[in-house]
Amino acid sequence: MANSKSAYSFAGKKQKPDTHIIVVWVDNEAGVLARVVGLFSGRGYNIESLAVAEVDQKQNISRITIVTTGTPQVVDQIKLQLKKLVPVHKVADFKREDKNVIFKEMALFKFVANNGKLNKAFEACKNFNPVILDQTNKSNVIQITALRREIDTMSKNLKKFGLVSVSRTGAVAMTRGSEIFK
Amino acid sequence: MPKLYSGAEIVFKCLEDQNVSHIFGYPGGAVLPIYDELKNFNSIKHILVRHEQGAGHAAEGYARSTGKPGVLLVTSGPGATNAVTALTDAYMDSVPLVCITGQVPTHLIGTDAFQECDTTGITRPCTKHNWLVKDINDLAEVMHKAFEVATTGRPGPVLVDIPKDIQFQKSKYKNYKKNKKLNGKSHDNYSQKNIDELINLVSKAKKPIFYTGGGVINSGTKASELLRELVYATGFPITSTLQGLGCFPADDNQFLGMLGMHGTYEANNAMYSCDLMINVGARFDDRITGKIDEFSPKSKKVHIDIDPSSINKNVKVDLAIVGDIKSVLTSTLKTLKKSKNNFSKSNKHQISNWWEQIQKWRSKRSLDYIGSEETIKPQYAIERLYELTKDKDTYITTEVGQHQMWAAQHYKFNKPNRWMTSGGLGTMGYGLPAAVGVQIAHPKKLVIDIAGEASVLMTMQEMSTAVQYNLPIKIFILNNEYMGMVRQWQELLHDKNYSESYTAALPDFVKMAEAYGCVGIRAKTPEELDDKIIEMLNTDRPVIFDCLVDKQENCFPMIPSGKPHNQMLLGPKDQKEKKITGKGRTLV
Incomplete structure (x- = not known):
């Protein structure tokens, strides 16, 4: 070598x-x-x-x-x-692989599209605790919480449903169970 | 109602309670209230420097030679930025400094006011911690905490930035109770089990070596005594880094000399071939390890250090003992005496082959040089300086470059705190102001700055400080008209293209000395050198000694960059045979 x-x-x-x-x-x-x-x-x-x-x-x-x-x-x-x-x-x-720790990131997605697409977008988010924070007849803002890679994938896949803007936090972490980190 | 004090008064009350006797500084708009208060505090003497960098290095010299924190007081803006080099230097070499800076009044912060700069922002990476005091009620606590942070654990510089309006405002003053732990940070973090393990390694080793550094000096004079005791009790060889020189007597037979890039042949080869390396207060710096992949490949490594982040940073070790050297060495000696009384005798046979090997390396006499009758060889100048000053308790500071390495190789230090040099940052211009600080701390002692003509010009203005305070410092310049170390690297790596490393139009140092109001002496030949040095030593005033030395001399032995310890260049002849090839060139 x-x-x-x-x-x-x-x-x-x-x-x-x-x-x-x-x-x-x-x-x-x-x-x-x-x-x-x-x-x-x-x-x-x-x-x-x-x-x-x-x-x-x-x-x-x-x-x-x-x-x-x-x-x-x-x-x-x-x-x-x-x-x-x-x-x-x-x-x-x-x-990151540690099973005893929960990692979560939050993302806000803004969609501008017709009703059909907006509904599909919400449907696509349903595994990630989606909450609709704002809605008009041609747009909405959906909040999801997920892992970083999941949000990465989502923001790619949701383009076709009219995703126009993404805002996301960094990851936060918490251990599972009753123990706390001293 | 308790008495109220102004911010400026609180600063001095804190300094008094911290037993500070000298501060180095330079006034300016944003610190005037503090300077105004100076007259009311007789126990604190202010030394007026000529440049804030000088204040910083003087405080470093003061701190290194006494073990107490050095204090500097400078103004906002340029005052603070000029101090940055010295703060960084102190950070790299673990020197406790407390830097007090003035700042523009709080309501002007962020407005680009006159002489405003983001002092805490600029100095964040070069201090252990810094504070901007925005509330007069915090000032006393911050000041005391600053001293605590600077002096505990691995020492280092801290900075307190005080806006001018805070200096005028009034508050109560309360003295500060020391916490046992600073924000949950403890420093001794080892167990008896670690010590037992160390003793076990020590008793098994056939080719052991102690590798000691500046941490021993920072741990106090007692630590040096304990180290000597341990080294004698084991009979092991010992080598030291640049910063550690003096913690073990250099003229002792067990001492192999300095190691590293310009260390001795025996020290570096012993480091390469050993089977047990005990690092006491050193940090596996790249100037020490050389090529890290091939650094001491066959040894078990023990690292004793107060800073947990030093462990496994550059070199993976087998046993880490995190703690104050003094306390670790005390426990080690106690355990060694209890379990293996008379160890050095019983173990003598086990390491006798190792000592034989070391004597073979020693017989290469790697520090030898070719003498001359016509020109003064720089090594000869240092040797003569040592011979003529060794009976005095001499304090040596240096600048940075070839002269620094020659001083480290040829001046023999037998006590800690006698050797002040810029190792980590390598700051040219360190030695002269540091000598000022050392002389302030030890007014009756002989203080010599071994200098190069290029370095010393960087902070030459501090001669004026030396004259003002009657500090009889001796500036011993090895004048070869080149930035010698730069020239040496250009010779080795860049086909002798001496690009910009020659200083044309150097000043006449003798006349310069006279212009400053001190004494100038020049030595041109080996024959007159001794007399001139004696003349310098007999002068009870600051002296600039212009020693004209061989212009071409290179500093040997050396490990070329990119090579391991066992591939040293021993001298000019060797240099031709082992030419540095492509890879090594990028590593300087």
Whole structure:
């Protein structure tokens, strides 16, 4: 095997990158998101999606959910680097395949079409908890919740029913069962 | 009713309570209220620098030579941006700094006001943490927390940005109670089981080596003592990184010299061939490891470090011990004594072949150079400087380049905190202001900046600071008229195309010294060198020493980029035989 071209690269066999969902509990203070996101961009880690909001108003805690891909070594570094940030309280890391964790994204679809197509669009969404949030005689807005890949597929397939605009959140995650992440 | 203090007063009250005796700074519009308060706090002395970068490096020199945090005070906008290089330098080399910056009044933030910049935004990636204080009631707590963050765990720089209106506003002052844990972050995270495992590896090893770094120095002088004890108790060889020099005596037989790109032949070969590597407070930096795929292929690796993110970052290790070096070494020594009393004697036979091998590598004498009667060889200059200053408790700072490596190779350090150099960031211009900071902290000691003529010109203005405060620092310039390290790489990799690495129109350093009001000395021949150095040492004023050295000399031995530890270039002859080919060229 040819040797690695760079003295800066990782050792030995190349590890396979995996998709991970990283959940970070932080003090909700000015600049905290910039610190977390800056750490990712500064160290060359990627962010597939990002969701952030305050979850505990009393203690001022925000929960940031980041979907990222990286080799095990990189994902370990991400966690350890995040834990070093002063406003970070704890960091959880789940593999996307993890059956014990629920991942959900929400999407809003706007359709402009005739009634027949609008109905078909709603029908097509029915596996993903569709809710009609707005309706006129030539358009509607449907909310669905699903996995990232499902939403990807849906937004492709729904084009033929008059899908004109998509707005979606990043993934949020929660463990199954009675346990919580400490 | 409790007494109310202005923001500016609170800043100084915090500094007093943190036992800060010196701050380095430069005034400007947005910090004037703080400067106005300076006169009321006699215990704090302000050192006026000539450029904010100088304030930062001086604070670094102060911190590295004392183990206490360095403090700098600068204004908004350009004051803050000028300090960025020093903050980044401190971040890379884990130096505790507290940088206080002025900011435009809160109501003007975001309006592109005069001398406004997004200071916390700019310094976020180069500080451990930073704060913009928007409420006077938070100021005292933030200030104290800043000191705590800077000095605990792996030390580093922090920044507190204080808008001008906050400096005027009034609030109560309360001293700060230290928390045991900072936001749930603990630093000692190892168990006795880890220590037992380490002892087990130590007792089995046939080809062991200690690889120590700046973490030992950051852990305090006690850590260096414990390291010595452990190294003697095991009889193992020890090598050190650039930042770790001084934590083990360089003239001891167990010390193999510095390792890495310009490390000794014996240290690098021992690292390559060992079966147990014990990393104490170093970080597997790329200047140390060389080609990472072939880095010490046959060894079990142990990593002792206070920063969990250092573990497995560059090199996968077999045993990680996360904790303060001092505490880890204490436990290790205790366990070793309990379980294997007189270990160094009983183990002597097991590692005797290893020591024989090391002696063979040693006999290559990789730091040797070809002497000259006509021109001063830079290595010779450092050797003479060492011989003539070794009986004094000398503090050495350096700039960055060939002279820095020669200083690391040929000046022997026997105590921690005596060696201040910019390793991680490699900041040319670090040494002169750092020497200012060291001399402020140790007014009676001999402080020498081993410099190159190109580096030193980057922060030369701080000579004016040295003169103002009667700091008898010695600037020992190895003057070869080239950016030597650049020239060396161009020779090795770019067919001697010395593109822009020669400095034409250099100033006359002797006249320059006189213009600053200090003393200039020039040495041109090896014959006069000793007398001139003695003249420098006998001068109780700042000195610029212009040492004219061989212009072509290269820094050897070296591991060319892209090569593993066992493929070193030993000298000019070797260089021709092992020409660096395509791949290595991209790696500098």
